[in-house]
Amino acid sequence: MSDISSANSFSIDGQRIAFTPGQTILEAALAAGVYIPHLCHHPELTPHGSCKLCTVVVNGRNGSACTQKAMPGIEVENNSPALNDRRRVLLQMLFVEGNHFCPGCEKSGNCQLQALAYDLEMLTPHFRHAFPARPVDTTHPDVWLDLNRCVMCELCVRASRDLDGKSVFMLAGRGAESRIVVNSPSGLLGDSELSIDDRAAHVCPVGAILPKRVGYAVPIGQRQFDAAPISRQVDYLARRHIPIVPVTEELVK
Amino acid sequence: MFELETAAHPETLRRVAIDPVTRVEGHGKVTLLLDQDNKIHQVRLHIVEFRGFEVFIEGRPYWEVPVTVQRLCGICPVSHQLAAVKAMDLIAGYGQLTATAEKLRRLLHYGQIVQSHAVHFYHLASPDLLLGFDSDLTRRNIVGVALDFPEIAKQGVLLRKFGQEVIRHVAGKRVHGTGAIPGGVNKALSVAERDEMARDIDQMIVWTQGAIDMVRRLHETNPGFYNVFGDTPASMMGLVRADGALDFYHGALRAVDAAGRTIFDQVDYADYQQVLQEEIKPWSYMKFPHIRSLGADDGWYKVGPLARVQAASYLATPLAEAERLKMLALGNGKPVHGTLVYHWARLIEILHAAEMIRDLLHDNDILGHDLMADRGTRRPEAVGVIEAPRGTLFHHYRVNEDDQVTYCNLIVSTTNNNQAMNESIRTVARQYLDGRELTEGLLNHIECAIRAYDPCLSCATHALGKMPMTVELVDADGALVDRMSRGG
Numbered sequence: 001m002s003d004i005s006s007a008n009s010f011s012i013d014g015q016r017i018a019f020t021p022g023q024t025i026l027e028a029a030l031a032a033g034v035y036i037p038h039l040c041h042h043p044e045l046t047p048h049g050s051c052k053l054c055t056v057v058v059n060g061r062n063g064s065a066c067t068q069k070a071m072p073g074i075e076v077e078n079n080s081p082a083l084n085d086r087r088r089v090l091l092q093m094l095f096v097e098g099n100h101f102c103p104g105c106e107k108s109g110n111c112q113l114q115a116l117a118y119d120l121e122m123l124t125p126h127f128r129h130a131f132p133a134r135p136v137d138t139t140h141p142d143v144w145l146d147l148n149r150c151v152m153c154e155l156c157v158r159a160s161r162d163l164d165g166k167s168v169f170m171l172a173g174r175g176a177e178s179r180i181v182v183n184s185p186s187g188l189l190g191d192s193e194l195s196i197d198d199r200a201a202h203v204c205p206v207g208a209i210l211p212k213r214v215g216y217a218v219p220i221g222q223r224q225f226d227a228a229p230i231s232r233q234v235d236y237l238a239r240r241h242i243p244i245v246p247v248t249e250e251l252v253k
Numbered sequence: 254m255f256e257l258e259t260a261a262h263p264e265t266l267r268r269v270a271i272d273p274v275t276r277v278e279g280h281g282k283v284t285l286l287l288d289q290d291n292k293i294h295q296v297r298l299h300i301v302e303f304r305g306f307e308v309f310i311e312g313r314p315y316w317e318v319p320v321t322v323q324r325l326c327g328i329c330p331v332s333h334q335l336a337a338v339k340a341m342d343l344i345a346g347y348g349q350l351t352a353t354a355e356k357l358r359r360l361l362h363y364g365q366i367v368q369s370h371a372v373h374f375y376h377l378a379s380p381d382l383l384l385g386f387d388s389d390l391t392r393r394n395i396v397g398v399a400l401d402f403p404e405i406a407k408q409g410v411l412l413r414k415f416g417q418e419v420i421r422h423v424a425g426k427r428v429h430g431t432g433a434i435p436g437g438v439n440k441a442l443s444v445a446e447r448d449e450m451a452r453d454i455d456q457m458i459v460w461t462q463g464a465i466d467m468v469r470r471l472h473e474t475n476p477g478f479y480n481v482f483g484d485t486p487a488s489m490m491g492l493v494r495a496d497g498a499l500d501f502y503h504g505a506l507r508a509v510d511a512a513g514r515t516i517f518d519q520v521d522y523a524d525y526q527q528v529l530q531e532e533i534k535p536w537s538y539m540k541f542p543h544i545r546s547l548g549a550d551d552g553w554y555k556v557g558p559l560a561r562v563q564a565a566s567y568l569a570t571p572l573a574e575a576e577r578l579k580m581l582a583l584g585n586g587k588p589v590h591g592t593l594v595y596h597w598a599r600l601i602e603i604l605h606a607a608e609m610i611r612d613l614l615h616d617n618d619i620l621g622h623d624l625m626a627d628r629g630t631r632r633p634e635a636v637g638v639i640e641a642p643r644g645t646l647f648h649h650y651r652v653n654e655d656d657q658v659t660y661c662n663l664i665v666s667t668t669n670n671n672q673a674m675n676e677s678i679r680t681v682a683r684q685y686l687d688g689r690e691l692t693e694g695l696l697n698h699i700e701c702a703i704r705a706y707d708p709c710l711s712c713a714t715h716a717l718g719k720m721p722m723t724v725e726l727v728d729a730d731g732a733l734v735d736r737m738s739r740g741g
Contacts, residue, residue: 103429104313104321136312138655144314212656213345215316219432219440220425 010074012036012056019070026054026065029078030238035231036078037087037116039094039205040153041066044242045162051094051153053087053116088120096127099134099148100206106215107207109223113151114206115230137182139190142212143201150180150208159242160200168194180208199242283699283724285682287734291689294729296679298671298703307661315341315652316435318661322648323429325665326709328372330429331365331420332641335502336648338433339637344652346631347436353621354437359502360613361423361432362639366501366606367457368416369642370558370599373707374464375409378596381704382471386697405467408460412603415450415457419610422446437625444620451614454607458572461604465576468597472583480583482684483592483677483702486511488544488554490669491561492640495519499565501606501640508544508554509564513588516544522638525647531664539671542664553672556644557706558598563588568601570608576601592677595705602642634660641666643707667708677702691724691737699724 009018010025012034019028024047029036040051049067056065057077065078077083094113102108137145152171157180160168168189172181184192194201196211204210220226224236282299306325310318319338323330335358342350350358380393383402392400399406417427422442424430432438472479488511492504506520506528517528532541532549543552554560563581568574580597583589613619634651644666651660681702685695700722723738 103324104317106317106320136657138314138657144656212314213316215314216320216431216434217439220430221440 007072010070010072010076012076012078013080017070023070024066025056025058025063025068025070025074025076027238028070029065030234033234034078035234035237036065037084037120037231038066038237039112039116039151040155042155042158042203042205042242043238043240044199045155045158045203048154048158051090051151053090055083055086057083084120087116088122089126091117091120091122092124092126094151095122096125096129097132098150099131105149105207106210107149109220109226110218111207111225112205112230115225118225119229119231134179137189139188140192140194140212141190142196143189143194144210144212145182145189146208146210147180148208149206151206152178152180153205154180155203155205156180156200156209159203160194160198163199163242166193166198166200168192168198168200202243283678283703283722285686285724285726287689287726287728289729291728293679293682293686296675296682298674298678307663310658310661312657312659314656315344315650315658316656318650318658319433319435320429320431322663327428329365329369329642331361331424331432332369332639332646333648334424334433335362336637336639336641336646337650338435339503339639340635340648340650341435341637342626343632343635343637344650345435346629347626348629350437350626351621351623352618353441354624354626356613356616356619357423357438357442357624358433360442360610360619361420362502363606363610363613364416364419364423366416366642367603367610368413368420370603370606371409371413371416373642374596374599374603375406375413377707378704379405379409381701382468382596386701387694405464408464412457412460415453419450422450436628439624441622441624442619447614447620450610454611454614458604458607458611461600461607462572462576465597465600465604468600469579472594472597476583479593480589480591482698483681483705484590485555485592485673485677485680486588486590487560487673487676488516488547488552489560489564489588490544490554490556490645491564492522492638492645493518493565494569497566498569499561499567499605499640500569501609503639506638506645507564509588511588511590513563516546522647523636525636525638525649525664529664539668540664541671542669543672553676554669555673556666556669557595557642558602558644559589559595560644561640562598562601568605570605570612572608573601573605576604592681592702592705595707599707643667643709644669665709667706670706670708674703674706674708677706689726689728689734691726691735693737696722696724696737 009016011017012029015034017028017032017034026036026038026041036054036056038054040048041054047066049064052064054065055062058068058074102114108114134147154171156169157171160166168183170181170183171178173179181187182189182192201209201211284297285293286295288294306322310321313321319334319341322333322337325333376395379398380395384393384397395406420430421427424432425440432440488508490506490508492500493507494500494504506522506525507518508516510516520528528545529542530545532543534541543549544554545552562568562577568577580601581589637648639646646666647664649662650658653659678699681698685698725733726735728734
């Protein structure tokens with residue numbers, strides 16, 4: 001630890017973390033092997049700061065670790081009971097705002113929302129389920145869009161715009177009326193420019209955007225979060241890539 | 254016969270509303286209808302149908318359905334997974350599965366038969382059989398069996414566990430795993446997993462033979478009771494191979510009448526609607542299927558262990574077939590219809606499934622890695638049928654070009670047995686109803702008749718003591734004469 005100078009380091013829960021200028025607190029933490037819960041962040045996309053799960057206390061003030069730059073000498077509180085309690089409440093609100101039925105969802109075991117809920121020991125939804133009526137768009141030949149499971153992290157919006165150069169997805173509406181909409185003449189995914197090869201088709205952290213006809217191709221025990229809780233998969237979180245080649249049942253063979 | 258649907262003064266009849274929460278918890282409700290002479294004329298077992306699954310999977314992607322429909326049940330979810338996936342294989346365009354995939358699915362299914370039947374016999378039914386129908390309610394449960402017959406209780410628990418472990422090795426979880434997916438299976442079996450099952454299978458076969466012996470001796474102690482109780486002659490149906498052997502996983506439909514004569518045979522199950530018709534009655538959520546050629550009044554039939562081991566020509570494993578022949582000897586050449594003989598047949602099926610598991614464990618195909626078939630032409634509609642532990646199970650789907658389910662029809666085993674259960678209860682009620690009063694003894698006997706069929710409501714019963722049940726006695730004018738109820 002002696003090579004970490006105070007000029008390029010800060011502390012998280014008392015542990016010294018080195019950073020390179022320009023890194024966010026979350027990026028520096030993940031690079032150093034320190035876990036901060038997060039949902040709308042992806043290492044290949046620009047920060048967004050919408051899910052607020054990565055909220056930490058920086059020198060006594062709340063801030064999103066994914067958007068706030070690391071600065072020399074700052075004191076960051078992260079893995080504390082008080083913060084984790086609030087993160088659990090955020091998760092509970094995300095669950096009741098949508099229609100998340102893990103038992104039948106093919107994203108189970110690979111779902112970041114589910115993994116976070118397990119890791120933060122969310123045992124009940126606590127709040128009353130909103131059971132919103134949200135559409136399912138099945139018109140695309142290769143991609144299934146189920147907004148029941150959307151958490152509006154806008155990863156698909158960013159991936160389509162910044163990586164695919166297409167802007168297929170956009171967040172529309174305000175407040176409780178917010179929703180993901182599709183950029184096409186009919187508003188349907190089948191009429192959009194989305195291709196199964198697009199990053200936007202594979203970036204969804206939950207089960208809202210799924211390649212069709214894959215389903216449960218990966219057996220229980222071999223899914224991403226079967227091996228270890230998400231909090232112990234920091235290396236994966238720091239280095240993961242959005243798959244370019246679609247996952248298909250051919251993988252099973 | 255007194256018919257509620259044609260009652261002269263229906264306005265005098267009591268309207269029965271079954272609270273949905275009660276239904277989910279598995280309360281049984283029985284109405285006994287009397288004639289002018291206060292004799293039992295009709296019986297209605299009110300059971301809940303399946304909580305709207307047929308509707309709420311509409312619009313869902315077809316590949317999701319085999320996993321979703323498992324949630325119909327926590328005791329035999331694999332049956333729903335396999336029936337659904339057999340339909341979805343065809344809809345997705347897969348024809349012949351690879352040998353490895355089909356054998357792993359069979360292994361999964363036989364494991365399911367073992368664990369589900371073990372739950373039913375040891376945990377749910379054995380307290381009645383070993384401790385007595387009228388024994389102390391507070392002790393008539395698996396804990397009471399464990400106190401008085403510790404070795405049998407232990408074997409029951411471990412037999413069930415073995416079946417669950419088979420399921421876990423193939424499907425990834427003991428309950429509600431994945432495993433079968435359209436076109437094959439998602440997981441290869443490792444040598445270590447195979448060896449773990451092979452280590453225990455012979456013990457399971459020995460224990461099952463012991464249990465069959467026990468039930469046979471029980472019947473011999475009082476044949477006038479065990480063989481006659483709830484005697485319900487009826488047509489019987491099951492899946493058979495081309496050579497007539499019972500096949501739990503795949504085959505064609507065969508039905509025989511109460512005397513054992515063939516009604517239909519080798520019917521492709523995709524054509525089930527040509528031989529079966531479903532009827533709706535106003536007083537039940539459950540449909541009443543019947544054999545078309547025999548009509549609504551006479552076409553009802555039985556499924557499940559006692560029905561299918563008799564509808565089939567034989568069982569294709571030697572130990573189970575030998576036991577089947579011993580059981581059939583009860584009938585002196587005629588089919589056996591005593592309701593309690595279901596338990597005996599159920600144990601023979603555990604033996605049959607265990608022998609099939611043993612054979613598969615010696616078959617190297619189950620260790621293969623060629624798990625998925627080649628995809629061909631899709632179909633918009635398909636039927637999947639399987640012999641679930643409780644009997645023939647039909648799943649029928651239509652899927653649109655966007656991969657959404659647009660139609661689903663399920664005929665679950667308990668629905669197939671619907672009228673037969675009513676008839677068994679009627680027989681028992683006639684035997685044990687004395688006058689116009691309901692007694693605890695009558696309730697016990699009705700409960701045992703219902704349980705023998707292992708209907709889906711049994712999952713909420715007995716493990717914690719007694720079947721939550723309400724019995725109402727209604728006279729010919731529709732007036733409530735007596736009512737007995739007990740909670741769960």
